[in-house]
Amino acid sequence: MALVNVKKKEVQIKIVYYGPGRGGKTTNLEYINHTYRDQIKSEMVSLKTQDDRTLFFDFLPFDVGRIKGFKVIIQLYTVPGQVKYNATRRLVLKGVDGIVFVADIQRFQRKKNIESLNQLYENLKTHNLDLFSMPLVMQYNKIDLLKQGVEVIPTKTLQQDLNSVLRVPAFEASALGGGNVMKTLKKIISMTLASIQDQLF
């Protein structure tokens, strides 16, 4: 749940990038951090293994100005995608306000995307949160691989697999090149802000 500080007139919002391993969650944050380095006051924190896999989480905070007198601070987190780190994923989801589900569109990842989304649903339940009432954006990442002749899952199939019931906004993206990274971010921020408005005013 967003932390509203009435004394400092500040709201802290937690947005988590979730999805299967090697799907591009960290790459999303790295792109945002790199592109907006001048406007971001804090350093990005990455807790990773020696071979550059996320071990605990990545963390990137930045402020997006004021809304009705409150300074809004967005805190972006990723979870570790590897299957064995589910206990850690659950920890990172504590207090989450909005989620970006980063799916990997490579054909061989189809099952892993579905499993990861199902696990997200279960993990949120342990915090008494419901995926169906959570601000959520789908990101179908690695669209750039299409040009390189890599076999990918068509967006229509991804929508059927992951978004036929949830029906949330979805973007094809290329986190590496930055394609639709900011669109995804803007969408989840606006959805999350809309959902916490009741707490603010």
Next chain:
Amino acid sequence: MFSHEQLNAIDKVIKTHLIDSGVENVIYIDLAGNAITQQDNGNQTLDYMAFAALAAGNFAAVDAMAKLIGESEFSLLFHKGTKSSIHFSKVTEDTILISMFSKTISLGLVRLKVSEAVAKINAICGA
């Protein structure tokens, strides 16, 4: 959500019990990694937002380890460095008080002052 009065009262407790006793930096955070309030002795340049996120992760990981060995919780954590040390103490179910201090103040005194502050903050949160 903390009211304006509660935040003022918590800030006062942190100032009088901890900062005035020689603790360099105090951050009160929730377990989601948000900094609720922060106070220091005026000589600190800590990135407290990143610190809060890491501290919450650290505390949550240790908490999960406690459950794996059948403990309900480890309510106290302490990291000792050569120049600075960090003391973590659970306040309510959902919040932690983190105190950073140098060698000029003993761990015993920090623990005593923190336990007094925790009791007072708990009373403020319950009020």
